[in-house]
Amino acid sequence: MQPSIWSGARLVFRKEAACALRNRASWASMLMFSLTALAALSFALRGAPPAPRLAAGLLWVVLFFSAEAGIGRAFLDESAGGTLLALRIYAGAQAVFLGKLLYTFFVLAILAFFDIVLFQLFLGFSLDGLLSFFVFCLVVLLGIWGIAAAGVIVSALAVGAGARNGLFSVLMLPVVLPVFLPALSLTGDLFGAAEPVLSLLGVMALYDMILTLGASWLFDFVWQEL
Numbered sequence: 001m002q003p004s005i006w007s008g009a010r011l012v013f014r015k016e017a018a019c020a021l022r023n024r025a026s027w028a029s030m031l032m033f034s035l036t037a038l039a040a041l042s043f044a045l046r047g048a049p050p051a052p053r054l055a056a057g058l059l060w061v062v063l064f065f066s067a068e069a070g071i072g073r074a075f076l077d078e079s080a081g082g083t084l085l086a087l088r089i090y091a092g093a094q095a096v097f098l099g100k101l102l103y104t105f106f107v108l109a110i111l112a113f114f115d116i117v118l119f120q121l122f123l124g125f126s127l128d129g130l131l132s133f134f135v136f137c138l139v140v141l142l143g144i145w146g147i148a149a150a151g152v153i154v155s156a157l158a159v160g161a162g163a164r165n166g167l168f169s170v171l172m173l174p175v176v177l178p179v180f181l182p183a184l185s186l187t188g189d190l191f192g193a194a195e196p197v198l199s200l201l202g203v204m205a206l207y208d209m210i211l212t213l214g215a216s217w218l219f220d221f222v223w224q225e226l
Helices: 005-022 025-044 052-071 076-081 084-090 093-122 129-160 165-193 199-225
Strands: none
Touching (some): 005 084, 025 093, 052 093, 052 129, 052 165, 076 129, 093 129, 093 199, 129 199
8 A cells, every 4th residue: 555645755755865865976966067167157257246137147057957967867767777666666656756846856955055155156146135135045946946846747758758868958948948037037136137026926936836736747647657
């Protein structure tokens, strides 16, 4: 008998965390990409702080591609290691999806913190007051939730299609673009380009909800083909 969705999701989350502690390759690839990219940008700009919208674009591009370097393996490692059958036995499709989603969001939250700290050290940015800081944190959390939800379902689709990383890279950007663009706009405004349009937070939250529900529904069908 399989556990409930929440119990199964906790099992999947703990399994993902234990695997990450044993195999740190995905963490290393994400963190090294961020470090290398931001150091190169700082060198190219000769330490000069970029304009607010350019800074926002650089931050989200680095965050997106560093995330892509790691989360694309959400199901690739399961397929290569032959552990998909064990997941089928011990957890249902929705428990697997939720556990993978929460773990991916957890990883991206740590990565975002790392990237933002490095970005401040190498390029620098400023926020005007506590409210701007709160809105910035909310933008980042909504943005990485969208990336996490897209990453889990696109990774499953790529493995199911036997296309590995090629299909993942092609599909990720179009799927996250509706949350990526408002994040870019809001971040640029918060960095000083203009007064932020806070209604874009609602757009991001709505798309995250639609993406999560759609990915959850689609995962039931994809799971049967993995």
